[in-house]
Amino acid sequence: MTTAQRPTLEAVARRAGVSRATVSRVVNGSTTVAEPIQEAVRRAVAELGYVPNLAARSLVTQRTDSVALVMPEEATRVFSDDQVFPGIIRGAAQELEAADKQLVLMLAGSAAGHERVERYTTGRHVDGVLFASLHGADPLPGTLARLGIPVVCAGRPLDGARVPYVDVDNVGGVTRAVRHLIENGRRRIASIAGPQDMIAGIERLTGYRETVTAAGLAELVAYGDFTRESGAAAMHQLLTAHPDLDAVFAASDLMAHAALRTLREAGRRVPDDVAVIGFDDIETAAYTEPPLTTVRWEIVELGREMTRQLLRLAAGEAIEESVILPTELVVRESA
Amino acid sequence: MTTAQRPTLEAVARRAGVSRATVSRVVNGSTTVAEPIQEAVRRAVAELGYVPNLAARSLVTQRTDSVALVMPEEATRVFSDDQVFPGIIRGAAQELEAADKQLVLMLAGSAAGHERVERYTTGRHVDGVLFASLHGADPLPGTLARLGIPVVCAGRPLDGARVPYVDVDNVGGVTRAVRHLIENGRRRIASIAGPQDMIAGIERLTGYRETVTAAGLAELVAYGDFTRESGAAAMHQLLTAHPDLDAVFAASDLMAHAALRTLREAGRRVPDDVAVIGFDDIETAAYTEPPLTTVRWEIVELGREMTRQLLRLAAGEAIEESVILPTELVVRESA
């Protein structure tokens, strides 16, 4: 079975009885073409089923009309039931669709993957790069920015590079959460912190520390990596080190979920004995036992906003160095 | 700030003192180049930081080295905490990375989105197309296949098109689940079925029907769309219509999760009064109250297998029309 040759501009031009240039103008929406000719060209395009060859176009325009979305690949987090990454993917996809650009997804977890991402993006195979999550002080965003390649990150880059980013108001959200606990009479408030090589982990811990300290309370901290497994381990640690705790703020809903179960297994009632608050408001949060009080933020909106900023940057517009999205405390039954 | 021009083959050739053709050979790993010359070329490549222009290459090779992964866009399912789609994305990304191809993600939910996907894929902007989920009798996979464009679907296409697909053994998995219920003495076994315009919804219902009928038991069915919300509604219906039910098989873990909560609210104990089994084994399943017995399958593996098949197809190899992945009953506490 031979595959039918796809028609080229040339073929359409012949059919419509005009030059390639004219067809190109019509296809690209130039207004300087006489109406009847436009009509004829459009008919020829339809009859032949012509679709522009993107590679050829890209070769001459120097644009690729595609942007890369780079994600870390750690199995535990990216594609567990954490909704953060899927949400960002969705937001980016929506916004790019509206801009008629392609979304190229790249996993950068392994060293090989990271190198591949670096080659691909520095090679200008995309018009811009979105980083969905940064671990440690990855220099890649800064490198790309210096090369003049449009970049936007989710969260402030830890290496101090001046790369535009979009983030949520982590500190504000945590502050509200911890205050809520204090206002409800809790005094021994612990925190299951996130990984300290990620900006979200750092900021959420900072918010907790500042708030409990300002209230004259002790800092009771254990560390996790945002996953349920790590949350369970951290909760055990806290229970052992501070058996008298009466509240826990977890830096992710996943860790909060695990804390809920660990507390139950330890015979503590939530919220009677121990109040629990999470962060993210993933869908599961409304279905935990008891339903989880948490700090909500719009995941999909983060993806959309990042993409909007990137498109502006790629269009040569100036953008703010950072955009901070709001958070909101959703009070359910766990606190 | 002017962007540095990226070096071309020409530049590398000049630097290494050879022709463009030779550089091309070295870059593409041809063995017919003398070792010292290869050496010189490689040095020039490194010094200049040369990266091939994919558009130019694609233009002449007629390959794009990228494949599209098409997903439906319904907000409720694709990016809720259902891990199915993220899992497929991950599997595809891993496999494509190994093959050095790009993953282009496309959402096909809206009519406009669907049309866009059609234009893009039929326009041969990708070497192949992966469909992550089909709703109703979407003719697109069949259309692409007829155009000679490599296509692989997740699940058998409902329009009867002869398109290769990879799926899990839905019927087998459900059969084992329902038998487990029967063996444990359950006799009033209901099912919360999935959407009947999706092959997974249809097959899981078929498996349930056949098994209860073979055991001489009644069919008690309510319908959902795989989401928690729909699961809760379906559970309510079942409780009203069949207050004496003693077991529920839900076609997705999300619906099973909602059923668990609905049953508790209705004062039924799980598994004492009512046993519950789900399908998918998402991470949350191990954390529900009580932990959910469910039918497990390897989501990421589905994505990988689909991609492997597609790559074979794109390489001109013949492949089986379908690959069925195994399922396994994971017994926890809910049944």
Add this chain to the structure above:
DNA sequence: TTGTAAGCGTTATCAT
């Protein structure tokens, strides 16, 4: 307003 023609950066076909 329309057409001509010169690239864009590769790969591939021939010679050599």
Add this chain to the structure above:
DNA sequence: ATGATAACGCTTACAA
């Protein structure tokens, strides 16, 4: 084994 050279399909000055 290496080098010219002709495509690949499109956009875009520049002419007409």
